[in-house]
Amino acid sequence: MRTFRILLWHELRSLAIATPTYVAAAIFLALMGAMYFALLKEAQVATLDHTPVERFFQLFALPLFFIVPLLTMRSFAEERRQGTLGALLSTPVRPVHVVLAKFGAAYLLYVALWALALLYPAVTWWMLKGLYNDPRLLALPALQGGFLFIMVSGLLYIATGVLASSLTRSTLVAGLLTFCALFFLVLLGSLLQQVPFDAYTWARWLEQPAEYFNTFKHLDAFTRGLVDTRPVFLFGSGALLALGLTVLTVESKV
């Protein structure tokens, strides 16, 4: 535990002094701000089924595709390119400690950035509460549920990014791999649900797995305040699998 704590602190410090972290944070927060502003404008002129906060979370995949690669692509690829991973593992440190520390640091930063982005609805509500006191503007249950979804799904997405980074020495390749993997993970369920499984008797059993893998369905449930253990298991087990593979990759490629 002491080793993990030392490594985690070091990773957080490394992220804090790395330029890509600030680039990622700036782009992310600017994009989220612009998105929330656009959603507010949309809510002004049309009657919508969803609150601005719910719509805000529905667009989570857009920033996800670049923020996760930017936060994770350097984690192992850079260490392997510089050769510092070997030096690190020659100390009494186990690969699992290193993997968990890198994952933990990127995950904490990811969650922190989302927490900052959620200040947009909070600040908007606080500034407008005197003029326009609509509870839907803040929609606290949706905000909490959505943030919980971000935290749970982030486990898998960050673990995927860390795994991709461990596979190559190039940060660029790691970033592209993460982008492709996230694209696949986020849209897989939605795409599978477009397939008319019920038209074929032999394929009907696939309907349920397709629904299970539909990320947006889980997001919808979370933002409505329905916290189901099935998505927690899906994202948690997926994250464990990705981290386990990362440990194996690190052990074999030092």
Place this chain on the structure above:
Amino acid sequence: MTTEPSVVEVVPAIQVENLSKRYGSLQAIEQVGFSVGAGEIVGFLGPNGAGKSTTMRILAGLMPATAGVARICGASVAWEPDVTKRHLGYMPENNPLPDDLRVTEYLRWRAKLKGVHWRDVSARVNAAMEACDLVRKARRRLIGTLSKGFRQRVGIADALLGDPKVIILDEPTIGLDPHQILGIRRLINNLRGRMAVLISSHILPEIEQVCDRVIIINQGRIVASGTPDELRREFMPEVTFTVVAEASSEVLKAGLVAGESRVRVVDRGAAAGGARHLQVVLPAGSPLGGELLQRVYAVCEGRVRSLHPVQPSLEDIFIAATRRSWEVVAEDGTNRRGEKAGTL
């Protein structure tokens, strides 16, 4: 009254038995075996691709061996990596360091990782920096801005942290200027008796001056092991003298070789003032030293400018040992190492 050596003294700091490593079809090392005693400084020599770094990486616990056993202070590297890594300070080849950390920050972090108690971290880091002469010039500098020499010192300071019993330095003097090499040599010399040090290097005079013993590896096998004097006796048993005398080479050759077919005389060309520069090679254990002097004096009628023995350098031993191992492989008619042997 004699005292029995304690168990700690008896257990070698590094013990390698029948160590083999195969990368696919390439046999990197095969049946490598050696040991390094506590406090001993041992040089690990070999041409590029001989298997030095592979052996060192296995000892550092960075890769598993295909077969064989490696032990650090009696603990198996494969089965007790946490124990062996606590006894080990390792500086890898090319000494990779993070560019964006300051020297003190990096060393403090490494000390904590090596299990140094938080109360002792500052003292240990300062001691390592003091030993490597980093305190005044490099303490607060970013590692990325350091010269090659200072980077090497940071790598060695890192290896010294945690007071390990064994230090493995893979090419610690590569790319350094003579002043820096002198500094590193002094530093390693200071470790004698305190820590077991295994150093690989291409700079053979360096190894000769620093190490108590030398291990030569070629094509994945240990081809020689011993003190420089033992290796000289084994691989370069002849006694060589250099003579500078005012006499024609023919007269010198005739006078020196007469009656002694085992003596070889090699003409090295003209020396200043019309003298000849000759190298005389006598057979192993030859008692001809005094006789030779008399004979040269007689042949040259006293006009001898200089006569001195030439001790084969470690470089000569290294070349002789590696050449012998290649000849053995060639005689076997088999090329164990496939493509890699072809490149050597």
